[in-house]
């Protein structure tokens with residue numbers, strides 16, 4: 001019998017980094033390595049209705065064991081890890097009987113997980129902390145969620161005395177690049193609500209996310225040999241740099257915002273003299289503010305267009321996801337039961353807003369109310385990422401309680 005920690009340690013060793021520059025689905029074939037393993041493990045556990053969709057997402061059902069028609073709920077976790085940091089050769093390190101000190105990562109001593117920056121460590125003294133060796137991310141985002149869901153399936157198989165309704169497991173790909181629910185058929189999910197297991201620590205319930213768009217600013221200039229550049233060259237790099245320098249810095253930037261503040265965040269730049277572009281995140285909890293952010297970008301571009309009439313400056317806005325707040329109202333039991341399950345597991349529920357998005361934002365917008373709950377993550381997307389055995393087990397307990405509570409409901 002494997003525990004949630006054993007599963008976690010196995011899954012994080014499989015490289016599943018997604019790639020936003022790829023146009024295939026899934027964006028990287030290596031995500032399927034984990035998808036295939038999960039599908040096989042679902043078969044070993046005799047789950048029902050196992051399928052894989054065009055994006056590689058794996059769906060399976062833990063069949064109900066109650067006599068009445070209980071509603072189906074979905075649990076969702078993503079197999080991919082962030083493109084922002086290497087997920088190759090992840091070497092998870094166990095720090096057993098944790099002493100309460102800062103943790104120096106063994107393969108790169110410049111990487112230190114400081115207690116001052118990670119107060120949750122104070123609650124885990126004597127426990128087992130799991131970190132990277134300092135050279136990769138850990139992938140707790142979101143293999144913690146994946147491990148909890150598989151451990152749940154095993155636990156319920158071994159404990160037929162725990163009453164529950166039908167539970168749909170959904171393992172998505174490409175969540176980190178915003179394509180987690182591409183090709184996902186909500187009728188095939190067939191649930192009244194869902195829960196993404198993709199949040200930090202334990203006991204947390206995220207009921208709001210950002211609303212999000214992406215802006216791509218593209219400058220097309222004119223390249224000449226620099227020797228004959230006079231009155232001929234139009235350098236896209238200079239124009240794009242001017243544009244970026246005009247973005248707000250004292251407000252509306254991730255470096256100076258928190259809580260309910262939104263931001264405009266340039267995060268990728270690429271190009272040469274003839275053409276240069278930048279990708280920019282637009283984020284706010286109020287969807288209507290995104291169009292104000294887009295308007296601000298146009299206001300910055302306008303004088304540059306006048307100053308450089310031979311350049312072409314285009315701003316393209318792509319819709320990403322929307323605050324889940326409004327859609328959650330459709331199934332009020334989703335959050336109510338998450339709160340009750342957290343208490344039943346002996347934890348204090350922490351209601352939070354998430355300064356990002358999840359598959360749950362997309363699912364909620366698509367009509368499946370899906371709040372996000374803890375799966376034991378800390379410091380995602382970087383080598384300082386960590387989790388702990390105790391948090392993984394507590395989060396599993398919350399999900400077990402959630403299944404019990406939904407098993408008492410009638411359709």
Ligand SMILES: [Zn+2]
Pocket residue numbers: 078141142175198
């Ligand atoms: Zn995640």
